[in-house]
Amino acid sequence: MSAATTLTAAGLVVACSISLGSALVARADSISDQKKKNDQRIAALGQQLEGTNTKLATAYVNLQRTNAALPIAQQRVASAQAAQRQAEAAQAAAEATERRAIAAEARARAHNEQVAQKLAVAQANEQRAKEKLAKSATELVSSQDALDSYAAEVFQGAGQESQLGLVFGSTSPEDFANRLVMADTASTVASDTIDKLAAMTADNTSTRSYLTSVRGEIAELKRQAEAALAAAESAAAAATQAKNQAVVAKNNAVTAAANAAAAKTELDTLKGQQVAYAADLNEQKQNEAADLASARAESARLQAILVERARLARIAEQKRIAALKAKLERERQAQIRAERAKAAAAAKAGRKYTPRTPPPVTVPTNTTPSNYLSYPAVGPTTSGFGMRWHPVLHKWMLHDGLDWGIPCGTPVYAAAPGDIIRAGWRASGWGNQVVIDHGIHRGVDLVTTYNHLTSIVKFSGSVNRGQLIGYSGTTGYSTGCHLHFGVYEDGTPVNPRSWL
Secondary structure (H helix, E strand, O other): OOOOHHHHHHHHHHHHHHHHHHHHHHHHHHHHHHHHHHHHHHHHHHHHHOOOHHHHHHHHHHHHHHHHHHHHHHHHHHHHHHHHHHHHHHHHHHHHHHEEEHHHHHHHHHHHHHHHHHHHHHHHHHHHHHHHHHHHHHHHHHHHHHHHHHHHHHHHHHHHOHHHHHHOOOOOOOHHHHHHHHHHHHHHHHHHHHHHHHHHHHHHHHHHHHHHHHHHHHHHHHHHHHHHHHHHHHHHHHHHHHHHHHHHHHHHHHHHHHHHHHHHHHHHHHHHHHHHHHHHHHHHHHHHHHHHHHHHHHHHHHHHHHHHHHHHHHHHHHHHHHHHHHHHHHHHHHHHEEEEEEEHHHHHHHOOOOOOOOOOOOOOOOOOOOOOOOOOOOOOOOOOEEEEEEOOEEEEEEEOOEEEEOOOOEEEEOOOEEEEEEEEOOOOOOOOEEEEEEEEEOEEEEEEEEEEEEEEOOOOEOOOOOOOOOOEEEOOOOOOEEEEEEEEEOEEEEEEHOOO
16 A cells, blocks of 8 residues: 555545534534524413413423423434444544555565665675775786786896796706796796786676676665655655544544433433423423412402402592582583673663673593503513413413513513502412502503512502612513513503503
């Protein structure tokens, strides 16, 4: 396996890891979107349950939240387990790549070692050839010098010193024969020297050719050694990268396994909670009938109080109007009498005076504007006035006011001048409540209520428009901080927007 192939394989592991990470991010985004939708739906349920027993509402919301979370948890488990399998596969691929890269590095280093050994042998052969040439050159010079001296003695010597002189200067046949043997021996020595010189020359030529060949081999081996070293270094780098990728893949696999285990634990916990919340909901539903009966009784009591107050207020208004009419009629009759007296006095004096007759008595009509009530607090409307479906009891119920989503502790002000007729804790579900009677307007007795307050500032007496009466909260049957604002006409709840 080449270093390039190893790097490519390692790159594939990286690509797989990136792809896995992208897939996990995409799944996480999908799960996050589902959770946001579920949270919005649960929040809407909380608004629908406004006015329900808090324990029942809490049990139902908990169960619905758990039911909504279960599919997400199951999806998380599936995603985490799939991610674990992919991570483990990526780990196996990375470790296989690492093993191949390590093997490739070992082969590259072995090849580099072989080339280095061959190069060392070739360099040793070169050195021996160089030494041999140097030695042969020295011997060749010595032999050539000896041969040159012999030739000089044979052909250039004088008298008795030359070889010819030795032969031809003999004094007897026996001396001649001895001299001839000596000359022949010298000639043989010279001939051997010449042969040796020729052999040395031929050997030197062969050695020079071998040296040239060895030097070429050394050059090639050096090139191979450089390539082998580069390949070994590249293989080592690839092996290191593959090892690092294997470590990353292993860590990813460990993390994925931990995530899968955590997701499974969360799913098991949710299943257990689902069973507990379902049991709690059934218990609270059994108690809700009594709570609703109590709330209806309390509402009926309040309505009876308001109806009676409206009746008394209407009687008082009628008496006020009658008294006002009587007073105005008396004033009219007094004016008529005064006019007649003026006419009589004028007649006695001989003047003419026409008495002015005042118009019949009329009582001013109610001029209450349509936006008579001021907003007791400012915030987004989270629930309007009207009938709404109860998701637990499975029936339509009247939401008899407006809900404004404001933080707990927000100041709440009187919507108009009036008298506080009730203030304090109401067990019917309104929590801390203030009820203000504003008197007769548009022919009806107008009453406003402020519910679920954290605390009450004004408990009795008259109030002015915009006077602080308490602070918003989430007491009573409430699923979150808000103000429930109600308006009653002669004890009957109406849409507050018709007066705001």
